[in-house]
Amino acid sequence: MSTRVARRRRAPLLSLVRGGALTLATWAITFAVFFPILWMVFTAFKSEKDAATAVPTIFVELSLRQFESVIGQGLVPVLVNSLTASLLSTMIVLALAIPAAYGLSIRPIVKPQNALFFFISTRFMPIAASIIPVYLILKALGAVDNITALSLLYVGINLPLAIWMMRSFFSEVPVEIIEAAQVDGANLRTELVRIVLPIVAPGVAATALICFIFAWNEYFLATILTSTMARTTPPWLGGFVDGRGQFLAVLSAASTLAVLPVVIAGWLAQKRLVRGLAMGAVK
Structure with missing residues (x-):
C-alpha cells in the first residue's frame, strides 16, 4: 500500500x-x-561598421540612418510593384480557384482525379526550363518589364495550389446544408456565394495569404523578366550585394521593411488562417 x-x-x-x-x-x-x-x-539599426565586425556586437549605438538610406534608394516603387503583383495575382487566383474547386468537390465532375492531376502536373516542370519561351513570348508582346504580365505568370504558378487547397476546404462542407439551400430554391450562384463561401471563409483567407506570400517572395521570374519599371522587392534586395561587398546594415533594413507587409497581412488574418488550415487537416 x-x-x-x-x-x-x-x-x-x-x-x-x-x-x-x-x-x-x-x-x-x-x-x-x-x-x-x-x-x-x-x-538594421546598426551602422555598417558595427554590423560588419567579426565578433557580433550588441551594445552599440542604434539609429534610423539605414532605413532613411533604403527609402532614399527607391524602396517605395518596388514595394508598390510587389504589392500590385501579389494582390492582383491573388485576386485572380481566388476568382478562378473557387469555382474550379467547387466543381471538383461539392458539384463533382466525371473523374475529378484526372483534373486534379492535370492541375498539379503544371508544376512538374522547373520554371528555369520554361523561362526562354516565356521571355520570347513576352518580348514579342512587348510585355517584358510589365507588372501585369508578371502578375499573370504568378497566377499560373499559384492557381494549382489554390485549387487543391480550396477543394479540401469545400469537401468539409456538410452536404445537408447545400441540399437544404437547393430545396429552398437557391440557384448555383446563391448556393456558392451566400451558403458555401461564408462557411469556408477561413479557408479562403488561408489560401489567399499563402498565394500572396508566394507571389511576394518570388525571385526568379522577377529577376529575369523585370529591370526598372516592374522591379519587385526580392531582386531589388539582391542589388545590395555587389562587387564591393555585402552592406549588411542597409540590407537588413531593406529586408525588415520588405517583410513588414507580409507580417501585417499574417497578423490581420491570423484567426482565420488558423481556422482555415485546421479545416483542411486530415482527421
Missing part, C-alpha cells in the same frame, strides 16, 4: 516536470527559429 501511495504522489510531480521540460524545449526551438529574424531587425 505504501508503494502505491508513493507512486500516486510522484505522478503529479513527474507530470509537472515533463510539462515544464516540454514548455522550455518549445520556447528554445521557437527562439532558435526566430533568432535570425530578430538579429536581422537588430542589425
